[in-house]
Amino acid sequence: MRGVEITGKRLGLREVAPDDVDALHAVYGDPAATEHLPFEPRTHEEVAEIVAEALRTAETEPRRLYVLAATEVDTGEVIGVARISIEIDHPHSAEIGLGLRPDHWGRGMGTDLVRLMLHLGFTSLGLHRLWGARSPANTAAQLAMLVAGMVEEGRIRHHVRARGAWRDSIVHSALEDEWEGHRSLG
Template structure:
């Protein structure tokens, strides 16, 4: 198993561990942090199970799922979670997703996180395409992805069923040959 370590100026990414459960619960269990996600806030037991599943996925060969702790580079604490899932039928393409603790919002951390995920995907994994889907109402995610260099591709209608009903998704992507590390 290859351990993930990817560092940027303000953030780092590494594989999640059981020691991260409480910090990840602060994101997955927060109603504000999950308002644009297709599930209700998770309890501690559910987050523990998610971390265990992520640790099992880290041992898979070939590895297709990366669930990563987002680390504040200065304080070294976990401030969020990021996912990168390589598509089974298209192994040069991956979907990203991310969530940050609400205390981190409004500081450009989301943009830095998307840039770091793109760097990880293109430089460390050798991907050709990285994409992500967001809620149409999630304007901070839109700004983060666009500022990081992703292109808005379009809308998938009634893409996800959420606790509040069907939700559209807006898809953004970046291509390896168009991406420049900033």
């Protein structure tokens, strides 16, 4: 699918654009926003490369990667990023990743963002399974995914190498047939 765009009550998702580098850097470059992610805060140049790569892969067929800007409906401002990565060997299944600028945390926007991603994945992209892996210490991500209807599936031991140590991940997932009862645009 090209030209992804979906709007909820407070948040929208659209394809990332070259002008979004600063806004994405406010997430990927922020020490608090990356605390539970398996990488150090990104530099502006690294985020520019992420955006360039997202634009390149958006043109591939079949498309496997969606890097989307999360926008505030009232202002149009980009306040976060959402990533949907379809598995090459299991194209009914995709991993999600998300982040919001810290000054927007704690108002239910993260939960709304997960809901929007599930809606997009199941309705527009025709996926059957969406899953996300979080750090065991990432309570905000845990609650956002649980409240949006993603069940906790289990622990992948030593899944990632982060800051010089092995780290487990807790996997959450939603299945299309289960999600029907939760469907919401956020």
